[in-house]
Amino acid sequence: MAESLQEIPDDSVYYADAKEEILDECETVWKRMKECQSKLKFLETETLPKSNAKFSLSIMHMKALTAEYNQWQKRSPEMISTNPDILLSLGKKELQKVKDDLESVLSAVQLKNKNLEEDLKREQQWYEEQKQLIDTLSRTQEETKNQVERVSNKSSLNTRAFHEQKKKILQLKIYKKKLLTVLEEFLEEHFPPPEKGGSAEKKNSQEEPVVQLKPLQDILEILIDKSVGTPHEPYVPIDDSFWPPYLELLLRHGIAQRHPENPDRMRLEAFHG
8 A cells, every 4th residue: 555655746626616615614613613602601601509509510511511412423424525526635635644654653663673683683692602601511511520430430440450559569578578588598508607707818917807707698688679779770899798609609690790890899680671
């Protein structure tokens, strides 16, 4: 309808006649209005009883309104004019007004729809951001849960490995103690310590006697402790307390070896190398 209606042009042909006819009808209506006003004034000027003036006035107003209501009920809608050209012109103006009103409503609705679309886009963007945030938090939670499980499992494995290692060390200590006991018995049986009071020969009678000779077990313990305690420097100095026959025994059977640059130092052979 908005596209089909056009602006209403001025009707110069029938304008004068239509104007004259409308003025005559307005004059007639004006005369009738004056007659009604005269009747109302006459009713208002009637003398009212002083005893109940307010009540009587209300009754009169009610009668007047009732009479006016009955008159309107009897009347049928009157046309402004019977001239078809005037009616066409008025109809076009009314349609133009309706068109303008509808276009205003359409503009308001379009603007509201545009605002709603923008709000919808913002809500959708916010929804997507919240969804991504929830997905990220869910992945982080799952990864954290997996890490905690791995750490817990690793901790359990480390605890078991620690106890197993501790158990092995204890077993090795016991085994070492047994080996040392067996070695001590073997050395006492087959390599008895030098005779008590024995010492290295004196070069002359005026020199101090040499220190007490060490048994083979003590020499081996010194070499073992040095090799284990300071593996980067396993050599020990050879002094007069090391009985030469025992040194020769250890060197000849590959149990110990001299320092390549200093023959007065020796170390335990690196059997583990």
